[in-house]
Amino acid sequence: xxxxxxxxxxxxxxxxxxxxxxxxxxxxxxxxxxxxxxxxxxxxxxxxxxxxxxxxxxxxxxxxxxxxxxxxxxxxxxxxxxxxxxxxxxxxxxxxxxxxxxxxxxxxxxxxxxxxxxxxxxxxxxxxxxxxxxxxxxxxxxxxxxxxxxxxxxxxxxxxxxxxxxxxxxxxxxxxxxxxxxxxxxxxxxxxxxxxxxxxxxxxxxxxxxxxxxxxxxxxxxxxxxxxxxxxxxxxxxxxxxxxxxxxxxxxxxxxxxxxxxxxxxxxxxxxxxxxxxxxxxxxxxxxxxxxxxxxxxxxxxx
Numbered sequence: 001x002x003x004x005x006x007x008x009x010x011x012x013x014x015x016x017x018x019x020x021x022x023x024x025x026x027x028x029x030x031x032x033x034x035x036x037x038x039x040x041x042x043x044x045x046x047x048x049x050x051x052x053x054x055x056x057x058x059x060x061x062x063x064x065x066x067x068x069x070x071x072x073x074x075x076x077x078x079x080x081x082x083x084x085x086x087x088x089x090x091x092x093x094x095x096x097x098x099x100x101x102x103x104x105x106x107x108x109x110x111x112x113x114x115x116x117x118x119x120x121x122x123x124x125x126x127x128x129x130x131x132x133x134x135x136x137x138x139x140x141x142x143x144x145x146x147x148x149x150x151x152x153x154x155x156x157x158x159x160x161x162x163x164x165x166x167x168x169x170x171x172x173x174x175x176x177x178x179x180x181x182x183x184x185x186x187x188x189x190x191x192x193x194x195x196x197x198x199x200x201x202x203x204x205x206x207x208x209x210x211x212x213x214x215x216x217x218x219x220x221x222x223x224x225x226x227x228x229x230x231x232x233x234x235x236x237x238x239x240x241x242x243x244x245x246x247x248x249x250x251x252x253x254x255x256x257x258x259x260x261x262x263x264x265x266x267x268x269x270x271x272x273x274x275x276x277x278x279x280x281x282x283x284x285x286x287x288x289x290x291x292x293x294x295x296x297x298x299x300x301x302x303x
Contacts, residue, residue, distance in 0.1 A: 035066050037050065038051060039062065043061075043081055047086070047087060048074075049088075050086070052095070065095070071103060072106055085111060085112050085113075088119050093118040093119075099126040100124050105133060111136050111137065116144065117143070121146050122146045124149060125151050127153050130153075132155050132160075134160050137160055137162060137163050139273070140167065143168060143169040144171065145168070145171060145172050148171075152179040153204060155181070157183060157185075157187055157190075158183070160187050161187070163190050165190075165215050168209060181203055182202050183203050183207065194212055196213060217235065219243065219244065225260060227263045228264045231269055250279045251279055254282060260281075261287060263284075263289070265293060
């Protein structure tokens with residue numbers, strides 16, 4: 001009996017060695033991280049999605065997300081695929097980083113970021129170079145960003161040369177910011193109430209809506225057969241109000257379109273610059289009039 005026990009113990013190192021030599025894909029990957037959040041890459045759509053992980057194993061084509069980490073580092077762990085779209089799932093909203101230093105930096109092929117409202121910034125102190133050199137981005141919606149604790153916004157939008165619009169709200173404040181050098185450097189297409197020009201200050205001076213480079217939030221309201229397009233500084237939606245989505249999905253107000261008889265573009269909407277108007281008026285079979293169409297920037301969509 002003693003010999004049998006010895007033989008079993010002698011086999012243990014060999015079994016362990018065989019297990020270690022198995023291909024990684026054949027062994028379930030337990031959580032090697034204290035994080036419960038992951039980024040998953042879909043190569044067919046070139047999309048990176050951030051979300052809370054379900055279970056203890058790391059899913060295929062995924063990487064753990066840690067505080068003070070950059071997307072380029074995450075992508076390197078995933079094989080350096082091309083990222084054209086980034087999505088933040090609602091489940092990611094409980095992730096509370098303290099730093100977003102260089103988070104999206106150098107993603108030159110990145111075209112859209114969807115769900116930025118689920119990127120929680122309430123504890124963030126550093127946004128240095130956060131979007132630096134994202135040269136393919138045309139618009140950003142940071143209306144849910146809480147920047148009350150941020151001290152560094154230096155180079156935040158540096159060389160975002162295709163960026164035309166930054167939607168912001170009253171939560172985007174800069175009283176604690178002591179570093180903002182070149183925050184808007186070479187944002188040559190950016191336009192809010194102020195139009196970017198190379199002779200203007202590129203620090204936090206114009207990081208505001210009133211008299212700055214930021215834009216008010218575009219909204220649509222449905223009431224009594226009328227769709228009204230307008231701009232607001234409120235980040236929350238009112239009754240029968242809808243956001244304007246730039247990501248290409250059908251508009252959230254289309255369920256009302258069958259009853260729409262009139263469309264109104266308010267004067268302030270002339271400052272809105274949507275990049276996608278796909279399906280805005282689909283199914284408006286009762287539509288008889290459009291007021292203020294000259295205030296719509298649809299003529300610039302796709303340019």
